[in-house]
Structure formats: C-alpha cells, structure tokens
Amino acid sequence: MQGFSLRVVLADDHPAMIAGIHHGLSSVGTFQLTGTAANSTELFGLLDTDCCDVLVSDYSMPGNEHGDGIALFSLIRRRYPAVKLVVFTMLDNPAVLGALQNLGISCVVSKADAVSYLIPAIHAAATGGTYYSPTVQKTVRMRDLNGRNGNAPQPLSKRELEVLRLYAGGLTINEIAERLNRSKKTISTQKVRAMQKLGIERDVDLLRYAMEHGIVAASSQQGAAADEGQQD
Structure with missing residues (x-):
C-alpha cells in the first residue's frame, strides 16, 4: 500500500526559480512533482491532464495565452475547482494580497523568504487552510493595523x-x-x-x-x- 502523496505542479517563467523550488521540494516524501510550466499555455496543458492536487504558481508570468495574475487565478479556479493554489511571488503588497484573498486564495509565500516555506504552504492549501510566509505575514499585519487606525486607502477591486x-x-x-x-x-x-x-x-x-x-x-x-x- 502506497503512502499519502500530493501531486504538485510548479509554474514560473524563470527556469532557475523552477529548479530551486524543485530541489527544495524533491526530498519531501508526501510530494509527487508531476510537472512544470513556464507560462499559462503550458500550465493549462498540464492541468487538463488531471495531474495536479496543488499548484504552486508565480503571480507574474507575462506573454502567454491565458494571462497571469488575478485573471489567470480566477480562470484556474473556475476551470479546475479541485486544484488548490499556492502563490509564490515577490508581489506581497496589501492590494495584491487582498485581491488573492477575495478569490479564496489564502496560501501565499514570498520569494523573499526561503523556499522551505512552500512545504507547509502546500500542506495547508491541500487541506483548505491558510498559510503566509514571514514576509507576507508582516504585510498582512501592517494592513490590518492600518485598517484599525483608519489609515488604509480605499481598496482597489x-x-x-x-x-x-x-x-x-x-x-x-x-x-x-x-x-x-x-x-x-x-x-x-x-x-x-x-x-x-x-x-x-x-x-x-x-x-x-x-x-x-x-x-x-x-x-x-x-x-x-x-x-x-x-x-x-
């Protein structure tokens, strides 16, 4: 009998980043890395094969068929509702985090933090939980503090x-x-x-x-x- 395994797909338009994530996750026994994509066209080709439980994706992957960012994640959630999302990005500002939360995406890891933070993020996403890496947590705390103090700007849709x-x-x-x-x-x-x-x-x-x-x-x-x- 085989043990529990999560099928993970990685999406990022920088090959070095893909290699680093792959190396950081390859030793985790509960993960099965089933594919990588450099853009949304490649990504949808993978997702169409039903090979993914959790997708770890960069926020910005310009120049491809299905776009990137919020538009891409919205489409993924509609077309592949069973796929759980972890966003791995440098864009850890309050506006981006708020937009991701509005989509129901609550597992975000900053590229400013160690790749190892993706491990608990993937497990949290798979179980419907919430996980923010330290840099993202700091942004969330500052946003909440500004909101309580009445200093938060009117949020963008x-x-x-x-x-x-x-x-x-x-x-x-x-x-x-x-x-x-x-x-x-x-x-x-x-x-x-x-x-x-x-x-x-x-x-x-x-x-x-x-x-x-x-x-x-x-x-x-x-x-x-x-x-x-x-x-x-």
Whole structure:
C-alpha cells in the first residue's frame, strides 16, 4: 500500500526559480512533482491532464495565452475547482494580497523568504487552510493595523488592480482591453477609478506607486516609467 502523496505542479517563467523550488521540494516524501510550466499555455496543458492536487504558481508570468495574475487565478479556479493554489511571488503588497484573498486564495509565500516555506504552504492549501510566509505575514499585519487606525486607502477591486498592474507593466489601454477581453472604455474607466481611489492624478505617479508598492516588478516598470516621463 502506497503512502499519502500530493501531486504538485510548479509554474514560473524563470527556469532557475523552477529548479530551486524543485530541489527544495524533491526530498519531501508526501510530494509527487508531476510537472512544470513556464507560462499559462503550458500550465493549462498540464492541468487538463488531471495531474495536479496543488499548484504552486508565480503571480507574474507575462506573454502567454491565458494571462497571469488575478485573471489567470480566477480562470484556474473556475476551470479546475479541485486544484488548490499556492502563490509564490515577490508581489506581497496589501492590494495584491487582498485581491488573492477575495478569490479564496489564502496560501501565499514570498520569494523573499526561503523556499522551505512552500512545504507547509502546500500542506495547508491541500487541506483548505491558510498559510503566509514571514514576509507576507508582516504585510498582512501592517494592513490590518492600518485598517484599525483608519489609515488604509480605499481598496482597489481585483479588476482595478489587474488593470493597474498591466498598465504599469507597459501595456497600453488597447492592449489591456484585448488581453482581458473587455472594452477599451471599461479598461479606461477602471484605470481612472483606481487613480481616484489612490489619490493619484498623473500617470507617471501611478507608475511610481506601482513600483513602490510592488504591484509590478521594478525591472518591467522602469521602461514604462521612462516612456511616461518622456511624455510629461
């Protein structure tokens, strides 16, 4: 009789990160690593084979068929409701965490923490529990404290957050509309509402906000900020 085993799939667009996670989890007897994916197209190909109990996925995997971030996780939850999710990401700011919680995703590990924190996160996800690595826990505590003190900004909806992330990552309104299958007018309205909630009037300040709060990776934003600065 075989022992208990969780089938785990890893998704990240950086091969070195995949290798590091694979190495960190390969010695855990309760895990069976059944596949890896570098983008959402590869990921859905794996999930279609019913080879996964728990998916460990990066938040940002741009340039693929099904998108990334909140849009990707929403689609996964609808199409593969039995698959449990652990998000492994550098984007551990309050807005992102709130959007993940709204989707029912409560196991998040920061890439700033050791890969070993994925082990309890995977077990927690499999049993419907909650797990945050130390860096994420700190963000959650600060968000809750700000909320109690009345200092928390008006929260962005998950759609506003996704539009902000994609825009700050360098996509145009038209490109975001195409990627998210929404109208240009809808995307523009969601961007304006996000800026109003944040008290931001200029696009260049929106880009700086996204960088300072980890909504997009700094490397992807520097080019967008430079382009925006030239337009001011």
